[in-house]
Amino acid sequence: MKRRVVLLAWAGGGLVPPVRAAEAELRGAGATFPAPVYARWMQDYRRATGIAVSYDPVGSGAGIEALAQGRADFGATDVPLAPAELQRLGALQFPTVIGGVVPVVKLPGIDAGRLRLTGALLADIYLGRVTQWNAPAIASLNPGLPLPSSHITVIHRAEASGTTALWSDFLSRASVPWRARMGSGQRLDWPSGPSFVAATGNEGVASAVQRTWASIGYVEASFAARHHLATAALRNRDGEFVRATRPAFEAAAAQARWRDETDLVQSLMDLPGSNTWPLVSASHAVVPWQPAARARELLRFFDWALGQGQAAAELGYLPLPEAAVQLVRRQWAER
16 A cells, blocks of 8 residues: 555645535544544634534544544544554544643532642552542641541543543552552453442543542543632652642643654653643544545644644643644655
8 A cells, every 4th residue: 555645735835725615524533632622623613614524522442443434534542553553544643732631529628739649549549449538548648638538439431531541551650559450541440339430531520520529530631620620739750749730731741852753652641840740641633544635634624723722722731832733744744
């Protein structure tokens, strides 16, 4: 199969004219992590061009499955696909936006950032080893905080999820028992019992935490903000407790190096720095090379979207830096 197909035509500094809107109804499916910013981009793109793009936030795993089965024109995943999988799909992959994964809690009277947690402690909570909010392991990190004696309700994802893969990767780095029992991945064999509740998507987890007293969950940061959920501070690689703020996410993203195509997939997890949030990641789009006309339309949309940094920032994400955007465009031009 010939792989190098010119997907974009750069002539006079612009893109080739779009196909008729009726031929350009584009469908995507995948990660819930970037869903709010994708929805904003698609709404604004249709207003600007008349071309409809839709996105079904079914989770990273289901999105790639939909792409493989021809039920979606592009996929989105928080866990980058391996080169062999991209070859099998006949697709290219590139980052679109950066965000942070945050622990969220429903503990009235405890404001955002006041509760302190560590990766090892989160692992014990999600393993069912720490079951009450006033347990010594939590209380010792939070002297003076009015922790209730309530049992902890643990909210986790029900489906194959890139956010779960990021969360479990962080816990695996912090906890030997977690690494041995659960490991990392998009779908985990969660403990069972009345204290463990499965929810679908970042939206489902955020909603479940919002309505459940004494609960804890993990979501992409924009979902925490939209649902007015309290986030916990985390101890980072430097041993500092850091709040889930934009500067803390930026401290991680600033350590990325965008030099060549291999840098389009890189980890922003658990990086050094006193103010660095330990759970930061890019979300990626996966676009098939063929049919070429459809690929051109998809990349035209993403080219436009990558220039909409203000929309991403307004929703709590970090836009790709200009060096990354130029690297993505170079990847397209070389295909």
